[in-house]
Amino acid sequence: NGGTLSSGASGSFFFTVKILSTISSPTNYIKLDYTTGGFDGEVESDSDFDDSAGTMDVGDRPNDAEIRAVVSFDLPPELNNPLVAISSATLRLYDPANSGKVNEINPIHMDLIEAGTSLDASDFNSTIYSSDIVSPFNLLGDGSYTYFDVTSALQDTIDNSRQRFQIRLRPDSISADGGADYVVIATFEKLPRCAFTPGSSPST
Numbered sequence: 139n140g141g142t143l144s145s146g147a148s149g150s151f152f153f154t155v156k157i158l159s160t161i162s163s164p165t166n167y168i169k170l171d172y173t174t175g176g177f178d179g180e181v182e183s184d185s186d187f188d189d190s191a192g193t194m195d196v197g198d199r200p201n202d203a204e205i206r207a208v209v210s211f212d213l214p215p216e217l218n219n220p221l222v223a224i225s226s227a228t229l230r231l232y233d234p235a236n237s238g239k240v241n242e243i244n245p246i247h248m249d250l251i252e253a254g255t256s257l258d259a260s261d262f263n264s265t266i267y268s269s270d271i272v273s274p275f276n277l278l279g280d281g282s283y284t285y286f287d288v289t290s291a292l293q294d295t296i297d298n299s300r301q302r303f304q305i306r307l308r309p310d311s312i313s314a315d316g317g318a319d320y321v322v323i324a325t326f327e328k329l330p331r332c333a334f335t336p337g338s339s340p341s342t
Contacts, residue, residue, distance in 0.1 A: 177210035178194070178209055178210055178257070180196075180208070181206050181259060181262040182206075182259075183203045183204040184201065184203040187259050187261070189256070193235075193322045194207035194209075194322070195320040195323070196309055196320055196323065197240070197243040198243065202313075202316065204309065205309075206308045207307040208307075209306075211302060213300075219296070220296060220299055223293070224292055224293045224296065227289045227292040228287060228288070231283070231284050231286070232283050233284070233321050233323050234279065234322055235281075235322040236279025236320065236322065237279075237318045237320050238313070238317050240278055240279060240320070243309035243312060244276040245310050246307055246310065247269070247308050247309075248270065248272050249268065249271065249306045250266070250268040250291045250295070250305060251266050252264055252265040253302075253304045253306075264306070266306075267294065271288060272287065277323075278321065288305075
């Protein structure tokens with residue numbers, strides 16, 4: 139059984155994960171920072187992309203190019219095994235600001251994707267393993283935190299022996315009004331973490 143890990147280093151992207159069963163010897167917990175430059179960033183429909191900014195936008199630019207955000211977590215060796223079972227996984231997003239008509243880009247969709255070995259322009263339309271891994275949701279850029287149950291998506295990543303848990307956030311539509319309409323997702327506020335709490339051993 140094992141409780142939820144409490145950490146002072148919470149942040150924009152935050153996992154609380156409970157492992158139901160594992161073939162490895164359990165440890166107290168494992169903490170993992172989100173991947174930086176090269177895996178996280180924003181991609182646009184006009185082939186522009188940025189993998190180094192301190193924030194990521196979701197919505198559209200003044201030229202009406204659609205903006206999508208990609209977030210990646212490397213899985214530690216303890217989770218890189220299809221015999222590991224997850225009982226729960228929660229992702230937290232922090233959206234501190236907005237621009238323009240955010241009501242026209244909501245709701246936001248979250249897809250489980252394959253972004254390859256580095257972020258590039260092609261990741262605007264990269265492989266989707268599963269669309270809408272959570273129900274479409276609104277982001278208002280009002281400085282609030284939003285929590286998502288991503289247990290099934292993380293389990294799918296583990297079951298298929300993928301090295302990274304990668305999601306893409308996309309607007310439902312764009313306003314195409316010649317203005318910038320987007321919400322901002324912070325990546326720099328504090329260190330995002332993945333936290334894993336081992337549970338019981340697998341039954342045979």
